[in-house]
Amino acid sequence: MRIVLDLQGCQSVSRLRGIGRYSMALAKAIVRNARGHEAWIVLNDLFPDTVESIRHAFSDLMPVERIAVFSLPPLNLYRGVDDWRTRAAEMIREHAIAELEPDLVHVSSLFEGYVDNSVTSIKALYPEVLTAVTLYDLIPYLNPDKYLVDGGFKQHYMGKIAGLKRADVLLGISAYCGEEAASELRIPREKITNISSAVSDAFRPIEFSESERAAVLRKFNIRRPFVMTTGIVEPRKNLDGLIVAYSRLPAELRKRYQLFMVCQATESNSAKLYELAKSNGLSRDDLVLAGYVSDKDLIALYNLCHLFVFPSLHEGFGLPALEAMACGAAVIGSGTTSIPEVIQRKDALFDPLNLPEMTTMMKRALDERAFWDLLRSNAIERASEFSWDATGKRALEAFEKAHAAHGSAVAEKRADEAQSHYGQLLDALGNINLPVTEADFLSSAHAIAANQRVGRVPQLFVDVSVLCEHDAKSGIQRVTRSILLHLLKSPPAGWQVRPVRLDRSAKEYRYANAFWRTLHTGDAPVDEADEWLDTQQGDIFLGLDLVADWVPLVEQWFVRQRRRGVKIHFVVYDLLPVMHPDWFPEVIALCFPPWLKTLSHVSDGLIGISRAVADDLRVWLDTNPADRQRELKLGYFHLGADIDSSQPSKGIPADAPETLRKLRSKPTVLMVGTVEPRKGHVQAIAAFEKLWSDGLDVNLVIVGKAGWGLDEFAKKLEQHPEMNRHLFWLQGASDEFLAQIYQASTVLLTASNGEGFGLPLIEAAQKGLPIITRELPVFREVAGEYAYYFDGASAEALADAVQAWLAANAAGQVPSSAGMPWLTWAESADRIKAVLLGENWSHVVPGRDFHM
Structure with a gap:
């Protein structure tokens, strides 16, 4: 069924x-x-x-x-x-x-x-x-x-x-x-x-230290051993009757005990109950009222009370009595409706309308140790006969x-x-x-x-919010485009893949139908316009594009979708702006912490582009725990490296033949990546200046645009005396030209201080180009034994490493990159599908403990 x-x-x-x-x-x-x-x-x-x-x-x-x-x-x-x-x-x-x-x-x-x-x-x-x-x-x-x-x-x-x-x-x-x-x-x-x-297994006898006991009693303003009851303020709960019956106990007993009621009373109801107590000779200290009490505190109170009295006139079952008994409390209660089924002992039952009888039974339970012991032993034994599984x-x-x-x-x-x-x-x-x-x-x-479900195909929403507005043909946009194309060409069985984009004015997501048509792949969207998303339980949202500045502003959209049963997953390219904000423009460094915080709150899973990124996420979450109840899954995949399938850029400059001739004329060390603080260009130039001053005839070629934070350094490069002699800076190289530069070079140098993946390592290996790389976990993950590693931040450390590599290369003793494993973009997309749909996660961060 x-x-x-x-x-x-x-x-x-x-x-x-x-x-x-x-x-x-x-x-x-x-x-x-x-x-x-x-x-x-x-x-x-x-x-x-x-x-x-x-x-x-x-x-x-x-x-x-x-x-x-x-x-x-x-x-x-x-x-x-x-x-x-x-x-x-x-x-x-x-x-x-x-x-x-x-x-x-x-x-x-x-x-x-x-x-x-x-x-x-x-x-x-x-x-x-x-x-x-x-x-x-x-x-x-x-x-x-x-x-x-x-x-x-x-x-x-x-x-x-x-x-x-x-x-x-x-x-x-x-x-x-x-x-x-x-x-x-x-x-x-x-x-x-x-x-x-x-009752829940949580309702059980618990041993409290003296300090724990004192803390609970202090929290509820209880100063003496206490007689307890629970029940909302309404006539059938008979709280009035209990107060009157309690007031008729001998004075010496009342001095030894307090009457404690967990009753969620309103201000007016509290006033009425205290007035009733006063009119029957009880002092304000004799009666203690409590509002909502958590299960944890309720269990403690059941354990610590001297006697639990359940005076209700009418119950469907009488759960509070059973909860108290399960905690080992001595319990007496009404002999009406269903309550005898719970307590069972006839000598522990009274007529709730007969107040003298209620008083007499309370007095006996408080005064006669043998009777009190019988009630407590009966409590555990009787409670054990009830089982939620049964x-x-x-x-x-x-x-x-x-x-x-x-x-x-x-x-x-x-x-x-x-x-x-x-x-x-x-x-x-x-x-x-x-x-x-x-x-x-x-x-x-x-x-x-x-609510519609019948006949509906689950959807995999792929966020292309940045790509559909501006395709930079490199970096994250290259990843987004490549993965999307393969997901559209080969969607998971039984799923429909839909590109989606953020409507920033409405802070909601739309289908990116117009953009989809420009790709000329997959089934054409039925709707002409970019309609609002039609989501249903079981759908998946994949935050493939990086929209770090806007995701925190639309957090409630993600919260609503997750509540509906849509699984929310984000790809995380790296945590460098959080770990090293000085490496990035202020606008990026400031938007990443709230972006990560939002992701940790709204996501079902976070997917790094390497195991190293997933490990960084794990460390970050350990030190910045998310306020969430459900677990957060962490996984990773590797990027594809078949440039031909990711719409590579074309174009060869007019001076390319002369440049390539110069690179082939002597040992050439190639660096690929934007010129910015973390990429290691400053250390590399200093190292090669040392090598050149020592008379080493070696080229350094840098392929990458000028980025942020190194304006003075960029001017130095442009005016460097070795420019176009031993130093070459090619800022606008297309993928087509870069492929020829790889072929003309002797070795790839990756001196970056931090990366999410390391695609240049694979691109070099595809062309059989050896690799000198910094000792970083992500580079070890990508290149393994197929690269030569160096460590240290000084010019001398890198100069020594380059000189040692050149000597080892001349002797035929450097690691070959030819066997380095790598993925195609199709395989990379398959890895994402394996994580999303095959539950191929590497780590699970538990949610905070929550008792329901």
């Missing part, structure tokens, strides 16, 4: 309460025990801040691709059932889930959505879809005078009751809960399964039973109706006989389009 779990109960405010904890734990238990079934999770995009935490919570249990986010039109709070957009949203949600072709849909929390953006329904659009619901209680239904006084909420709640009756499977969280549904709602008992409940298995058995009875009929219908679902949705929306606006139609249309 394909089981789809609607986990909106973990997105709404319920995530902070018992329903959220129950929904999360049950979903995990179902996924853990799926026994060959395929579990999916669906989430509501109107709760954007919860998506990442839920994905993180399931990261070790299921593929992230099976956690889908459906889109809905924005909703108004306190909306009634007579609101067109609300009715439409229910149908849009059902349609979005139907696009997943489920065998069964489970709704973790049905009754929400009146005061938040939850949207749930049962068979509002597709009655053939098997649907299961968790039922926690029927308290509002059974107590309408207390809970259904608001007319709008009453309509909302009773609509959910009607939906509950249409469900195929009802999962009761206790036997009492299921019996209430059968007797009060006339739901057939064969549809009801008692799956019970349990609860999950019961739920799965109920799903299997329902599917066995109806599954074949559903499967037959699915094949016939998959293509008609869209039409059904449109017809149903058209038949909603309620006032509607153009804005309602437009927002609904956007949501429907965003």
Whole structure:
């Protein structure tokens, strides 16, 4: 079966309460025990801040691709059932889930959505879809005078009751809960399964040091041993009754203990509770109220309390009592509804409306050590009988039973109706006989389009934002163009490759259709215009072009896409502007840190152009940890080196024959790369000036444009006395001319102090040209044993290395570059595909710990 779990109960405010904890734990238990079934999770995009935490919570249990986010039109709070957009949203949600072709849909929390953006329904659009619901209680239904006084909420709640009756499977969280549904709602008992409940393994006895204990108590202003309870401030939780019963304890007991309530009370509710305590003779210090308490603190408080009292009048299960027992607390509680199923001991149960009886039992638990010891031993033993895995298995058995009875009929219908679902949705929306606006139609249309899955081919978006505006024919643009061309010619099986560009004015991405047509490769785009991206879960964004100055400004676009389930990956060419900002213009040095920070926050994976870059990323992330919950994957690939396949530049200058003759006339050392601080030209010129002064007849030829930061040095080069005698600076050499320069040279020198890859090494090796290179990790990675290495930053160190190499070359003892391995651009593109789609990552940076 394909089981789809609607986990909106973990997105709404319920995530902070018992329903959220129950929904999360049950979903995990179902996924853990799926026994060959395929579990999916669906989430509501109107709760954007919860998506990442839920994905993180399931990261070790299921593929992230099976956690889908459906889109809905924005909703108004306190909306009634007579609101067109609300009715439409229910149908849009059902349609979005139907696009997943489920065998069964489970709704973790049905009754929400009146005061938040939850949207749930049962068979509002597709009655053939098997649907299961968790039922926690029927308290509002059974107590309408207390809970259904608001007319709008009453309509909302009773609509959910009607939906509950249409469900195929009802999962009761206790036997009492299921019996209430059968007797009060006339739901057939064969549809009801008692799956019970349990608590997280985190709820367990913990030994605290004296300092740890003191820190917890100080945090909550607890000064004495304490009697504890938890529950929101509402009549059925009976907090008033507990305060009164506690006030009737003997004075000497009250002096020894405090009453501590975790109740998330509002300011007005707190005032009322303190006033009640005061009117019953309690001092302000006798009662302590706490608002929201994290699970970590709650577990500590359960462990440290002397007695836990659960005085509730009506519970679907009574999870707080079980949580406290699992932590080893002595627990007493109401003998009503489902609570006896949890506590089980009759001598630990009281009538919650009989306050003297509650007082007597508290006094006995506080006064009689033997009774208190019995309660504590019972707690651990009884709590061990509850298991989330057992609860999950019961739920799965109920799903299997329902599917066995109806599954074949559903499967037959699915094949016939998959293509008609869209039409059904449109017809149903058209038949909603309620006032509607153009804005309602437009927002609904956007949501429907965003949810479309059937028949859709996943897309690999390749960022060409800089390339499509200006192709420099070299550097990063050469990489972007080469990889893109091969991805378009040979897309991953089952994928569509789409070039995309950043619309800087809107801070959104568009398809780069106009640019694609200029490439004359791959399938021509259908759309004429550069339309906005149509993204869906499972798509991949590859930040191949370097848009470092703009990516931080559009961070929220990437956050939204990742939330939708689009995987975000960036290629990182190097970290040099961060590691050595003095090597770069200020504008580059300033934009790289925020660019890297954004990448570490929004990406699923970062791909270096060498293992050395990936290692640098790892070090940077260790010292600049990302604020993220999910892991960040690191990988790398190597650049291609077949220039002919990357649209090489053409052109031979008129004086080329004479220049090449001079280079061939004596030993010639070639440097290829832009003349800028990090490339080592200053050291090289100083070294060769020393060699020339010593009488060595050797050429130095520099191929590369004048870059940033060396204006004075560039003037020195242009006016150098050895210019065009022993020194040659060729600033505008095309790829065609460079190939001839390689052939005329004796050895390649790469003196750069830092690189992301080292393409000149490979270009030299392709032509059989030996290599002298600086000892850098990336150069070792690229050239291995096929190069001669030097170290040191002085002119003397490099001059000695060149002289030693020339001597070794004359003796035939220098390393040959002829066997150096290298990739074609097609192979380079394949390596990227292997990382992106084959999960061929080299390292995983774990996310920060997050307890859900």
